[in-house]
Amino acid sequence: MKKPVTIKEIAKKLDLSFSTVSRALHAHPSISLATQQRVKQMAVEMGYEPNQTAIFFQKGKTFTIGVILPELAEAFFAVAMSAIEDIAYKRNYTILLAQSHDDEEREKLLVEKLKTHRIDGLLVSVAKNTSNFEHFEQLKKSRIPTVFFDRIPPLKNIHYVACNIENGSVEAVNFLLKRGHRNIGLINGPTSLMASGQRKEGYIKALQKNRLKFDPSLVVNCDLTEEGTISALETLLNHKRKPTAIVTFNDYVSAFAVKHSLHKGVKVNEDIEFVSFANAPITDYMAFPPLASVEQFPAIQGQKAIDTLLDLIANKDGEEEQAFYKTVIEAELIERTKGS
Structure with a gap:
């Protein structure tokens, strides 16, 4: 398997310093446009691909959001998930989706696993059997913004989107x-x-x-x-x-x-x-x-939940004291007409 091309190799080929090539690839204003063009052209010829992990580390973000749902087979959650993915895609975020299958222990394990993936934020609809919510409290200590939707835990200081x-x-x-x-x-x-x-x-x-x-x-x-x-x-x-x-x-x-x-x-x-x-x-x-x-408008709940989470991620380094988002959508009784 061929090793990926490095910035050092591009620098050697062009007889430039590592820092010059790195800045040129990131369009740094201290590097002339001619040099930037020459470096980028060589990068293409050599098949260079940026190290996303390094870029994410630099920016302090992974552009990844975790989503934990009880059961994707349920139409409600499938519709909500589609709305979440559409917005994530437009904002260049990747979704890591997991199902708790309404099991509290599995839900706890999923929270831990998503934490290790360095997610920028988490969307959750809690399992029906969850009675201890300590695993969500731990997310606050890890400074991972979390937004609950539809199935909301009975906790005070949380962000949520729900139907009335x-x-x-x-x-x-x-x-x-x-x-x-x-x-x-x-x-x-x-x-x-x-x-x-x-x-x-x-x-x-x-x-x-x-x-x-x-x-x-x-x-x-x-x-x-x-x-x-x-x-x-x-x-x-x-x-x-x-x-x-x-x-x-x-x-x-x-x-x-x-x-x-x-x-x-x-x-x-x-x-x-x-x-x-x-x-x-x-x-x-x-x-x-x-x-x-x-x-209960699952698409609207999904949209508002991810919009709220992206706002929290964007303002993560803002003030310590922040208001908690509590969005409530009005329900609507739909009567079935005969023959429908």
Whole structure:
């Protein structure tokens, strides 16, 4: 394998000093344009390629951003990732993408590995099972700017971009109340997720605004798996106040719940109506999609998250005391029209 051409070799060929050739390659004003042109021409002829590691070390940046997602297979994260990559590409940044697969230990390991790659910053949507967030606190000590999006950890001094899930939950419940439902269940996500708390708060707020009593036993948490959803649904189906409508954590949970309801002989959209979150493409292929789903705008979340991170990277050497970016995007309930 041929060794890469060095600046010393170019300097020897042109009978110039190492520093002159180095400055000429970087278009330093102290070097005449004629010399710059001569050096660059020789560099091309000899097949010289700049040592990117050395350049990055000089600039104090690697122009690399880490992204940790729970599951790229989910449409929400795939859309968000596309938006992140588009902006990174335009700003000459490379993305190092990793998936936690909703595993806390794997997430911790990924944070450590990305740190060793000298990333300039990190974007994270936390795993549903993460309960200890010390690994993110460590990033502050390493001065690696971090922006969370969609799944936000319950920490105070962080930068984040999120959707207004609470208002989306209010809209979802109001939609069902207008359809005449009074016994409304909620299949929620893990209690470790802030988004689960926000869904519950919106659910309670909507009921109370309509002078309905909140029954905590109609809210069942699950781990977002099919098995977990089935268990939560069974709890609601066996409830003394069997719900006539159910709000689900997301469209995947809705799909699991609908599938099991049909298996149990429940007439979906007659005995029970479903409303969900995410407005994912999966609903277009469901025989019984949720009647409405809360749009959480993954592309906008992704764009705003990386824009925020790039601002933080640019101002990394600025003032020690800085405000924390807290961007909230309004959710929107999307009702499905018949035949759509």
